Amino acid sequence: MRILALNKENDVKDAIVRNLRTEIETIRQHGAKVHDVEVSSAKLLKKLGRMEKKKNDYSQRLRESTGELRDLEAVKADLESQIDAKSKDHSREKIILQYEVQDLREQNEDLNTGYKELLEQKAGFQIEITSRDEKAKEMDGQ
Numbered sequence: 001m002r003i004l005a006l007n008k009e010n011d012v013k014d015a016i017v018r019n020l021r022t023e024i025e026t027i028r029q030h031g032a033k034v035h036d037v038e039v040s041s042a043k044l045l046k047k048l049g050r051m052e053k054k055k056n057d058y059s060q061r062l063r064e065s066t067g068e069l070r071d072l073e074a075v076k077a078d079l080e081s082q083i084d085a086k087s088k089d090h091s092r093e094k095i096i097l098q099y100e101v102q103d104l105r106e107q108n109e110d111l112n113t114g115y116k117e118l119l120e121q122k123a124g125f126q127i128e129i130t131s132r133d134e135k136a137k138e139m140d141g142q
Helices: 002-029 034-141
Strands: none
Touching: 002 034
């Protein structure tokens, strides 16, 4: 916005400078009194000088603002690329963690199944031990 305003002001100053030059030329062509022409010309030349100085100042500020804008756009692009890279890294990490969680769930399920089988075997062994103890007592009793 600031650059557009400076551009518009720069265009206005250019138009004023052109008008002043045209006015000077018109005064000279109309053959007005030499003294009046010289005084008017001197005033117009001073005014023209001031306007050109202002125009040059605006042009310089416009160039500086344009440079700052380019720098800010470069920083913005750099930050956007960093954000994109981080997002991709986080997506990859998320996928890796999802696979790790799935692997851990499967391992947990396998361990639970193995534990249940061991409990069943233990119960079977206890029944077998109990029945052997009973047979041993029966044999001892006979």
